[in-house]
Amino acid sequence: MLSVWELFWRMTVGYVTAFLRLIWKPAEKSIRGEIALVTGAGHGLGRLFCIRLAELGATVVAVNKNKARNTETVEILKQMGVTAYGFTADLSKAMFVIHRHSFASYILFTRVASKIREEVGDVTMLINNAGVIYPTDILSLTEEIISNTFHVNVISHFLLIKEFLPNMKQNNHGHIFAMSSQAGLMGTPFMTDYSASKHGIVGLMEGLRHELRRQNMDGIKITCVCSSFVSTSNKQYNCAHTRIHRKEIS
Template identity: 40%
Template sequence: MNFLVELVLFLPLMIIFYLECFVKLFIPKKRKSVTGEIVLITGAGHGIGRLTAYEFAKLKSKLVLWDINKHGLEETAAECRKLGAQAHSFVVDCSNREDIYNSAKKVKAEIGDISILVNNAGVVYTSDLFATQDSQIEKTFAVNVLAHFWTTKAFLPSMMKNNHGHIVTVASAAGLIGIPFLMAYCSSKFAAVGFHGALTEELDALEKTGIKTTCLCPNFINTGFIKNPSTNLGPTLEPEEVVNELMNGILTEKRMVLVPSLLKILYVFDRLLPQRYWEILKRKINVKFDAVVGYKAKEQ
């Protein structure tokens, strides 16, 4: 009962903060400088990771690029150097904890302390529960969320010592709202969003206010990982559009970046609308993509 009374007493504050947020919509937020910052990006050999590396290179950051794909990694590093940035590439398997820890030691010894960590590497399997192999489920969690723990444990201590840094979690809209035939992926991305939220709160509890966090949750992106995606939320996103939103979120120290912004409304609806109404709304959204369904095969 005391808590409910306190909640009512805090209502005027909520109104004030809503007004503050509304006013800030019309005031451009200052973008911080990342010149000279050492930025590590996982999954930098293609897609979002590659384009994010290019943007940091343009801003004169020092790049440390990780990917399991050596060819793609070297292409990204070469382009970053053309843009005038220092770029160091490491072939790393982000599904392997020891590989992450060993590579982190090399980075710290050869290059220095990471001040911006972009946990971007990810894998996805478009299939139902029965068609998804056990090894695929394990790899999905190893890359999409467990790797975030290992990289953060490796690089966060120096950030905490200096009370300066930024940890970026690349998640997904599938980490906010469940999608059929992406069970392993959704589960791992829900975990990634939870990781971001808990890490943010932990840093706050430890009074490490100089370390910022950002979580990216985009809808389908045209990177080829999911075949023939479509939804009534709008066209499939282009990687450049998503990276533009991500960089703006990092440079303005925004905690959550949802692309498109309509996802913010759906995220709230998922929690507030009556279940039957939400089910009708989801059918109207009409999410589709090519997937393997093994349920009938298992029945036989």
């Protein structure tokens, strides 16, 4: 257990460091030439991520289950004069358990990843942004809703990381980004499944960060953003944009 003085010292160092970074901001890294895959790219934050990544010089791979919306995003990027690709994938079908229903879905999921590697190249920036939310009380949650929430919000993260991390480790170069939520930092009423899934993302990313450090993979960066309410095209839960709290960056 930390002593009072140790705690005071760590807090002081933390505040001083934060203050100095406001004055002398660290240089932003260049992502020009990186291949960035963005899930949930058909609208909202996903589309905005694609546009900003393209502006910074990355080759963008847009992934969304809605082909029409995804195509719109890709067309916007191409009108900007940048290289962009679109792939259709339903992340609610991302499953580990192999049985007669999910086996075909898992194979399809890995085939999309293989197709991306073949047509575009090795992904060096993975932006796990896709998410779903069904705000209701816990007794109204069906098994289908709970399953869909966890498959999209967290299990897909595991599968995409497993697909693209090996090459990042081979080159000790890459960046994995996850969109969590403030609901992943504290329990949230009427969003118990969503909150639990977002807690899972925070645990995944913190664990992965420590794992990579122990493996001396200092060239692979981990970012987990825990946002507050953000206005998106989700008609079920559309709230005013407030602030974004960055949980982990390494």
